[in-house]
Amino acid sequence: xxxxxxxxxLAATTVIAGAAMAGTLDDVKARGELICGSNTGLTGxxxxxxxxNWTGFDVDLCRALAAAIFGxxxxxxxxxxxxxxxxxxxxxxxxxxxxxxxTWTFSRDTELALDFVAVNYYDGQGFMVKKDxxxxxxxxxxxxTVCIQTGTTTExxxxxxxxxxxxxxxxxxxxxxxxxxxxxxxxxxxxxxTDASGLAASRxxxxxxxxxxxxxxxxSKEPLGPVVRHGDNNWxxxxxxxxxxxxxxxxxxxxxxxxxxVAASSQDEEVKRLLGVSGDMGAKIGLPNEAFKNAIxxxxxxxxxxxxxxxxxxxxxLARGLNxxxxxxxxxxxxxxx
Amino acid sequence: MALASDVPKDSFRLSMxxxxxxxxxxxxxxxxxxxxxxxxxxxxxxxxANLAARGKEFNFGFLWQRAGYDIGQQLIPYTNDSTHFRALxxxxxxxxxxxxxxxxxxxxxxxxxxxLRLSNNWLVSRLMTIYVEALRxxxxxxxxxxxxxxxxxxxxxxxxxxxxxEMAAAGEAPAASMILFDTVAVTNRGTNVPAPMxxxxxxxxxxxxxxxxxxxxxxxxxxxxxxxxYRSLKASADATQEESGVRPTTWWQSLLIMVLPVSLLSAAxxxxxxxxxxxxxxxxxxxxxxxSFTALLVALALYTSAFIAEIVRAGIQAxxxxxxxxxxxxxxxxxxxxxxxxxxxxxxxIIPPLISQYLNLTKNTSLGIAVSYLDLRGTLGxxxxxxxxxxxxxxxxxxxxxxxISLIISAVMNFYNASVQLKAR
Ligand SMILES: N[C@@H](CCC(=O)N[C@@H](CS)C(=O)NCC(=O)O)C(=O)O
Numbered sequence: 001x002x003x004x005x006x007x008x009x010l011a012a013t014t015v016i017a018g019a020a021m022a023g024t025l026d027d028v029k030a031r032g033e034l035i036c037g038s039n040t041g042l043t044g045x046x047x048x049x050x051x052x053n054w055t056g057f058d059v060d061l062c063r064a065l066a067a068a069i070f071g072x073x074x075x076x077x078x079x080x081x082x083x084x085x086x087x088x089x090x091x092x093x094x095x096x097x098x099x100x101x102x103t104w105t106f107s108r109d110t111e112l113a114l115d116f117v118a119v120n121y122y123d124g125q126g127f128m129v130k131k132d133x134x135x136x137x138x139x140x141x142x143x144x145t146v147c148i149q150t151g152t153t154t155e156x157x158x159x160x161x162x163x164x165x166x167x168x169x170x171x172x173x174x175x176x177x178x179x180x181x182x183x184x185x186x187x188x189x190x191x192x193x194t195d196a197s198g199l200a201a202s203r204x205x206x207x208x209x210x211x212x213x214x215x216x217x218x219x220s221k222e223p224l225g226p227v228v229r230h231g232d233n234n235w236x237x238x239x240x241x242x243x244x245x246x247x248x249x250x251x252x253x254x255x256x257x258x259x260x261x262v263a264a265s266s267q268d269e270e271v272k273r274l275l276g277v278s279g280d281m282g283a284k285i286g287l288p289n290e291a292f293k294n295a296i297x298x299x300x301x302x303x304x305x306x307x308x309x310x311x312x313x314x315x316x317x318l319a320r321g322l323n324x325x326x327x328x329x330x331x332x333x334x335x336x337x338x
Numbered sequence: 339m340a341l342a343s344d345v346p347k348d349s350f351r352l353s354m355x356x357x358x359x360x361x362x363x364x365x366x367x368x369x370x371x372x373x374x375x376x377x378x379x380x381x382x383x384x385x386x387a388n389l390a391a392r393g394k395e396f397n398f399g400f401l402w403q404r405a406g407y408d409i410g411q412q413l414i415p416y417t418n419d420s421t422h423f424r425a426l427x428x429x430x431x432x433x434x435x436x437x438x439x440x441x442x443x444x445x446x447x448x449x450x451x452x453x454l455r456l457s458n459n460w461l462v463s464r465l466m467t468i469y470v471e472a473l474r475x476x477x478x479x480x481x482x483x484x485x486x487x488x489x490x491x492x493x494x495x496x497x498x499x500x501x502x503x504e505m506a507a508a509g510e511a512p513a514a515s516m517i518l519f520d521t522v523a524v525t526n527r528g529t530n531v532p533a534p535m536x537x538x539x540x541x542x543x544x545x546x547x548x549x550x551x552x553x554x555x556x557x558x559x560x561x562x563x564x565x566x567x568y569r570s571l572k573a574s575a576d577a578t579q580e581e582s583g584v585r586p587t588t589w590w591q592s593l594l595i596m597v598l599p600v601s602l603l604s605a606a607x608x609x610x611x612x613x614x615x616x617x618x619x620x621x622x623x624x625x626x627x628x629x630s631f632t633a634l635l636v637a638l639a640l641y642t643s644a645f646i647a648e649i650v651r652a653g654i655q656a657x658x659x660x661x662x663x664x665x666x667x668x669x670x671x672x673x674x675x676x677x678x679x680x681x682x683x684x685x686x687x688i689i690p691p692l693i694s695q696y697l698n699l700t701k702n703t704s705l706g707i708a709v710s711y712l713d714l715r716g717t718l719g720x721x722x723x724x725x726x727x728x729x730x731x732x733x734x735x736x737x738x739x740x741x742x743i744s745l746i747i748s749a750v751m752n753f754y755n756a757s758v759q760l761k762a763r
Pocket of ligand 1: 039040041042081082083100101102103104149151152153154175176177178194195197198199222224
């Protein structure tokens, strides 16, 4: 994994300009497989199970994309990336799309020449500590040793937070979540900080998860979403509208189970366009007309994806919160399918 | 009789470039040079075109922007408000610290082991064989990880040092305690050692991006002066010995020269030691030597020492037995024979391969990434590269820096090598 940052950096500058820039959709179709940049392993978001099958909230969006393009959610290959290697992997063309808890920021959008085409999880950075440390607020962490993943926004937020509160800390820089967990569980750091969703996911896999608490402070905005290379707008549209389709499906009550039946019977014009019954929305962006129907049939609507991977009742047990639909007081709001 | 020089000179024809052996090799070299040049030009052009296509320009300006991240181990002052360049310097110094200390440790250990391996004592020589073979036949990365895991798993957490009120009342001792007269604390995070403090320190000299700690500078100057004085004392003792055959007693003078000036300076600047103390989550005060540093240093030194031991052994064995027999016949003791006769000659054989061991060790410091040691690779080639997205610039800069360090080491060692060569008298 470390090496791929180097190779990727070289590759990023030596591949022929045209190949990686335009026509990602054509490349994917020609290859017969989507390549999706994923986590190295974050339970609930993207992780391979014992049989090597990838599952998770982010993984399901990759599957939805594969279903939209090929009508088959299994035609996708997952490439694990760390916080450090992920953007290089995307820029060099090693992956077609990166769906891996990545925060949309100004510099990534501009300087790194990437495009964040949607926000599939509104998050913020939090801290996790051992219960018996006796800390109830992040502001009490003066002098603490903090585990932090390198190459992330959280690394910079952490520095800002401690500076603004005039307290000090000792950073322990780690490459990925599993190393952070190892150090944290061994007591090599007092606190572990990353996206709150990541903390919850991490805690769910710890042997004695109830020994740890997530502190109340959320110190940043972390809008996480799928990322594509800047400059291939059509491919960006494909990813954005596949995600939007899952949102609208939830809004309209279209589910994995009833999608075929709704397609046959619905009188709602937007639903008919969404499922390819009327209009040619899919064809307009180079997909089959029933692309979004296939995506919904493969993974379910946004609410189902959320509930089955990270929602209440799962090991991760996250509330919808900001990620509820706009009609239910959340921020998830898709542009109309028209 | 026709002499060779009488052969009539042919006038030059183009076909001779290929068929005449005098010209052919030049033709081939020019051709290959052209190809290499073309290849480089293609690479450059391709890089430029691709950068342009991504809307990225090649620019080192980012080095002067705010870095925004924190670094655990810093040998020069650094905060997250410092520039990326400053972060680069912090990383570079961390690299150099491990490299320099590692080379010294590896040399000392390596020479010792190499000499002992030739010992006539069966047990000692076998033990040294095991040392060498075990260390050099396991990948370095594993040694680094092993050392790190041992250091961080076998040591207590900082809070094990705490004495609560109830414990004090019950007369219980904490689970862990400090060592060396309560001055050093080894936790699972690092080793906290006392820090030298100066009541009358000399402050900092600010030179733009560089600032120099004047107190450190003063110590370096005084130490340099002491060493110089010590060497001239030794030289004059040598001269007296050459003349009269009697070596004057100099040990107390040398001791005075080495110890007195530094002590005086320390006293003048008000040196005192800050002892680490458990405060809150961690030990505060003193200096924290993180386990990532210790593990990297120890593993690098041990691993490289095994190779150096072999080099030293080969060097010693390259000196003919006659040399030591002659030295014994003159009545030199084995220790002196080694120091005065064998080692000086063996050095000629030892130094060239030793240079490449030093180079290896220096480059191997970049394996520190395995234990999250923030060296040059970790700062410039890691966090800076990632946060700015300047892959090409960072990689090229990093390669240039490693190359420069290596060339400097080679140059210095070659210079030293030249000075120990046999001189024709
Ligand atoms: N959202 C932040 C942090 C992303 C991040 O690294 N998240 C962690 C934990 S939420 C992660 O995905 N770790 C899993 C892994 O290392 O594979 C960013 O984009 O910089």
